[in-house]
Amino acid sequence: MNYDASLWLIFILIGLATTLPRAIFIVLGNRVALPSVVQRALRYAPAAALAAIVVPDVLVVGGTLEVFNPKLAAAAAAIAATALWRNPWLPFIVGMGVLLGLRQMIGG
Amino acid sequence: MHSSFRSGAREGFIVFLPLSVGLVPWALVVGMAMVSAGFTPLQAMGMNVIVFAGTAQLGTLPLIAAGTPLWLIVTTALALNLRFVIFSAALAPGFRGVGTPGRWLAGHLLTDGVFATCLDKMLQNDDPRWRLGYYLAPAIWSWLLWQTFALLGIHAAGVIPKAWSLEFMATIALIVLLVPMARIRPMLVAALVGGASATLLRNMPLRLGVVVGIIAGIAAGFAAEHWEHRRSPR
Numbered sequence: 315m316n317y318d319a320s321l322w323l324i325f326i327l328i329g330l331a332t333t334l335p336r337a338i339f340i341v342l343g344n345r346v347a348l349p350s351v352v353q354r355a356l357r358y359a360p361a362a363a364l365a366a367i368v369v370p371d372v373l374v375v376g377g378t379l380e381v382f383n384p385k386l387a388a389a390a391a392a393i394a395a396t397a398l399w400r401n402p403w404l405p406f407i408v409g410m411g412v413l414l415g416l417r418q419m420i421g422g
Numbered sequence: 423m424h425s426s427f428r429s430g431a432r433e434g435f436i437v438f439l440p441l442s443v444g445l446v447p448w449a450l451v452v453g454m455a456m457v458s459a460g461f462t463p464l465q466a467m468g469m470n471v472i473v474f475a476g477t478a479q480l481g482t483l484p485l486i487a488a489g490t491p492l493w494l495i496v497t498t499a500l501a502l503n504l505r506f507v508i509f510s511a512a513l514a515p516g517f518r519g520v521g522t523p524g525r526w527l528a529g530h531l532l533t534d535g536v537f538a539t540c541l542d543k544m545l546q547n548d549d550p551r552w553r554l555g556y557y558l559a560p561a562i563w564s565w566l567l568w569q570t571f572a573l574l575g576i577h578a579a580g581v582i583p584k585a586w587s588l589e590f591m592a593t594i595a596l597i598v599l600l601v602p603m604a605r606i607r608p609m610l611v612a613a614l615v616g617g618a619s620a621t622l623l624r625n626m627p628l629r630l631g632v633v634v635g636i637i638a639g640i641a642a643g644f645a646a647e648h649w650e651h652r653r654s655p656r
Contacts, residue, residue: 337529
């Protein structure tokens with residue numbers, strides 16, 4: 315894919331969207347406090363957002379739901395490796411191994 | 423440099439150094455993922471320097487590659503980094519006596535690992551210079567590691583064949599982040615609802631399904647937390 319100059323605008327806006335949450339209270343100091351309801355709701359944002367990106371990616375192949383596909387098997391292997399072992403490299407090795415292995419077998 | 427800044431920096435660096443190796447696979451994967459999404463090495467390093475937020479970088483890559491509208495990309499990045507609002511609020515008292523530019527720098531450099539390292543010590547020490555040193559040494563070290571290994575990843579991805587599906591490493595990286603979160607039950611509910619609704623709503627225009635999924639997930643997690651409290655009141 316080729317990208318034009320607008321890609322740099324995207325980077326700058328993502329940069330703002332990631333720096334503002336980090337900096338806001340450090341910069342404002344103790345002048346403002348966050349309501350505890352909001353604080354509690356915010357805790358769920360990353361899990362919801364990560365899943366909203368990952369789950370469609372591993373369940374959908376070419377626009378249609380396909381539960382039995384190499385990506386889902388690879389994701390399951392990566393989840394198991396993360397849950398069972400502390401080694402930070404293993405989920406990548408196991409997940410990519412399953413993905414590429416299954417694709418070889420299927421021939422796709 | 424003031425001597426108490428230096429002693430704070432030395433102490434912070436020593437505490438953080440063993441933890442910092444965890445950044446290496448991450449930075450490599452993010453570097454490779456950016457190239458797999460079609461960025462040139464310059465564009466990839468540009469994103470890495472400007473954004474400096476691994477999860478948001480990995481999470482927005484598929485959206486950028488799919489030509490998703492800008493506001494949706496930005497909203498997703500924001501959602502992925504919202505946890506830092508809480509970290510930022512918790513750390514804020516540690517920056518008493520530090521000027522505004524220093525605070526912006528500290529905010530931009532905030533990462534999960536630096537937060538975990540600095541929280542207790544920064545709130546306990548009375549010397550603002552010591553505290554700033556204790557924060558900045560791990561923060562700047564993280565930044566250097568991140569940029570260096572992302573650059574390595576970018577160059578590694580350039581020589582690896584397309585058939586190896588390197589872009590899936592980004593998905594695995596997001597899974598690695600998600601699994602420990604999902605050990606807490608309401609968090610698991612948030613993830614399941616967020617993931618399921620984003621999947622079911624994938625044909626919504628403008629990839630709006632992702633944002634609706636995030637909102638549904640937050641609501642579900644919050645509801646599950648309430649429900650759990652009512653079942654086991656303490």
